[in-house]
Amino acid sequence: MVPDSLSALLPGSHVELMLKPTHFLFQSLELPDQAIEFLDGIVRAQIDRLTPWLASDAAFGFTQPSAPMDGRISVTVAAAPRDVITPYLDAMTALGAQAVSISTSLPDAQPERATIKLIKNEVRGGPEVVRVRRGVRATLLAASLAAGLGIIALVTIDAILAARQDELAQEIGRARAAAVAARGPASGSLAAGALVQRKRTAPSSVFILETLSKALPDNTYLTELRIEQAKLHLTGVTKDAPSLISLIEQSGFVPASFFAPTTRSPSEAGERFHIEATIRPRS
Numbered sequence: 001m002v003p004d005s006l007s008a009l010l011p012g013s014h015v016e017l018m019l020k021p022t023h024f025l026f027q028s029l030e031l032p033d034q035a036i037e038f039l040d041g042i043v044r045a046q047i048d049r050l051t052p053w054l055a056s057d058a059a060f061g062f063t064q065p066s067a068p069m070d071g072r073i074s075v076t077v078a079a080a081p082r083d084v085i086t087p088y089l090d091a092m093t094a095l096g097a098q099a100v101s102i103s104t105s106l107p108d109a110q111p112e113r114a115t116i117k118l119i120k121n122e123v124r125g126g127p128e129v130v131r132v133r134r135g136v137r138a139t140l141l142a143a144s145l146a147a148g149l150g151i152i153a154l155v156t157i158d159a160i161l162a163a164r165q166d167e168l169a170q171e172i173g174r175a176r177a178a179a180v181a182a183r184g185p186a187s188g189s190l191a192a193g194a195l196v197q198r199k200r201t202a203p204s205s206v207f208i209l210e211t212l213s214k215a216l217p218d219n220t221y222l223t224e225l226r227i228e229q230a231k232l233h234l235t236g237v238t239k240d241a242p243s244l245i246s247l248i249e250q251s252g253f254v255p256a257s258f259f260a261p262t263t264r265s266p267s268e269a270g271e272r273f274h275i276e277a278t279i280r281p282r283s
Contacts (some may be wrong), residue, residue: 011096017088018115019104024078025051026106031075033068043077051079059085059102061118078104078116085119208232208279215251219270220244227279233259234275241273253277 027050035042043062047055060079067073085102092100102119205227212234216222220238227233232253238244241262248256260274 010092012098013096014099014101015092015097016101016103017092019085019088019102021078021104021107023084024080024104027051027077027079029062029075029077030072031065033071033073036065036073039065039075043075046077047079050077053079053081057082059118061103061116063106063116076106076116078106078118080118089119211251211253212248215247216244217247230279232277232279234277235273237268237270237272239270241271244273244275248275248277252280254280 029043029046029050031039031042039062043060044055047053047058047060051058051060058079059082060077062075062077065073065075088102089100100119101117103115103117105114106116208227209225212222212225217238219240220236222234222236224235225233234248241258245256245258254277256275256277258274259276262274263272264270265272
């Protein structure tokens with residue numbers, strides 16, 4: 001039993017328990033002096049050889065190493081089953097202790113090597129830890145709620161946008177129907193008639209090529225022919241460029257004229273000409 005006066009001091013405190021050596025098994029361990037920096041790992045690896053228990057099932061600690069002698073040091077290991085230590089830890093944490101340290105002492109040992117710490121600052125769920133856990137749980141819960149609300153909001157917005165898109169599509173369809181109705185059948189007939197008239201009056205490319213092939217002499221050949229609306233652009237090579245103007249006008253392309261200077265190249269057998277003529281619409 002812990003006195004009431006002591007129980008009142010335990011909540012949130014750090015408790016160090018000093019247990020009697022009779023609870024523990026002691027074993028000496030000699031090591032090279034280079035092992036001083038790695039004592040924790042070396043002792044843990046040797047627990048199953050020094051004691052009847054595995055390292056996971058034992059509470060253990062060791063003394064400060066002795067002064068090196070002939071390149072070697074020695075430590076004394078204290079160990080006990082963890083089940084023996086657990087009731088002391090549970091008793092202190094049940095009274096509100098935040099951390100508990102378990103120590104023992106070597107019988108008949110020098111003071112500087114007498115104390116062996118087995119469990120150091122083992123936090124067992126004191127009030128501060130409980131508050132931290134509650135805070136973490138509250139934060140996670142709030143984050144989960146926020147994520148859930150965000151998903152619901154996205155689904156709702158998506159549904160609203162889809163509905164608005166359908167409404168816009170219907171409005172566009174109604175506007176198109178109204179525009180077609182406003183034009184009426186007469187408007188459609190006029191447009192169709194205009195297309196037919198344009199087809200009838202527009203010059204035929206086949207007719208133009210056939211007419212030019214008959215009008216141009218055999219010593220003339222075209223390198224480029226362009227038809228732009230009512231204009232005909234001819235580029236080519238001939239023996240007598242000036243004579244082409246009258247031949248083209250006699251074929252019905254009036255007026256005809258040079259739109260660029262006539263040139264002569266050593267690599268070509270005649271004059272390079274550039275003639276522009278007007279195409280008469282068909283009646």
